[in-house]
Amino acid sequence: MAGTRWWFPACRTWPNSHTFWRNQRVTVTGGAGFLGSFVVEKLRERGAAHIFIPRRQDYDLVQRDAVLALLHDARPDLIIHLAARVGGIGANLTHQAEYFYENLMMGTQLLHEAYVAGVPKFVAVGTICGYPKFAPIPFREEDLWNGYPGQACATWQTTCG
Template identity: 40%
Template sequence: MNKSSKIYITGHRGMLGSTTLNVFKEAGYTNIITATHSELDLTNQQAVEDFFHREKPEYVIHIAAKVGGIKANIDNPAVFLYDNLIMQANVIHSSYKNGVKKFVFLGSSCIYPKESPQPMKEEYLLTGKLEPTNEGYAISKIAGIKLLETYYQQYGFSSISLMPSNLYGPNDSFDLAHAHVLSSLVKRFVDAKEENAASVTLWGTGIARREFLHVNDCARAILFMFEHYSSHEFINIGPGDDIGIRELAETIAKKVDYKGEVIWDNTKPNGMLRKCMDVGKMAETGFIPEINLDQGIDQVIERYQELMDETDKTAPVL
């Protein structure tokens, strides 16, 4: 892989995209191109075609996506399905038409059936019904996998598809309307500690389990697979173990020294009860995540507290 090859990374301002951009630059790649949403709307087919015709990237890493936590997925199923479908279709087709040598697609562990056997192996895809709370997003990512498979079958278009587990880490949103579960919990407990709140109410029962991958490890996996993996069959990316949401909440509460009551609102959905992936194929490639969850939680707490301090310093004095 030539370090001066032109590489287009979509979604470079997001949590995973910004980290991946930095990881590739640190690895010595010198010809990376990006475009903000105002510069290129990926849902606009003609704009995407014009961009690819003009820029002619040799490699594409498609990270841009409409993402969010369980509430955002429930509230906006059409948006999550449509935006992701149209973005990836435009980028994949323009990549094929303009001779891209290798395409990297990022999916999600939510592609697997709601009642999938655990841990979830790649071959379990499409063996059962999806989890209703994120069905729109899941269908879009399954469509992306299948679109690339058919482009390989019919045109010989080279691509790899990576399915990471739940991501967390730097640049994640702390907006409760859009945040993922770990950053949401950090915000809830840090805020409750600061406000001396008597209780914190959380969705569901806490029995659901999730597998968490630090965004730095995911970006490292993208670089590693970009350089060393070439199979058109998609591959799971994650640590291969999970944690209960109740245990995660208790861990975060303890770390921020919150001593109030934690109330579980069982009128709200748990989401998929478990989605821990089998990462045997990933291990066979030689890639191993480095950041354990305990270290990662500390980093997220520290980052949110830094953001709070920055807000306090910029607040007007009345």
């Protein structure tokens, strides 16, 4: 169909279709968190029956071995990566290097090992905090690199996205 953009060309169905989600094995890192629990709820509403929500005590995604174990245990068709080390403004300012490292390692290792394992789809979510403090509103993607991030806690988000 000329001019039509399909999200998932191989199956020719839109992601909100119950047919699409019914047989997908979806892993949602951070799926028990603030944003993640909402995403999991919406996936279930759309018919997703196989949702894997790894917990930090079982899979410390900073560690490569834990990432490999997660991929082995979940066998995902799709990963939605929402997990992050956060702690509020005070903690983020006090532990910038630690949070930067842990979030960088989680995102980088999970993306790389998912690629190596042949996971077909990977979605990573950023934050509005990555935009410069004085970016025009409404935000546009091309404004992301027009200055230093507005909050000190956002440095890792601009890097890892």
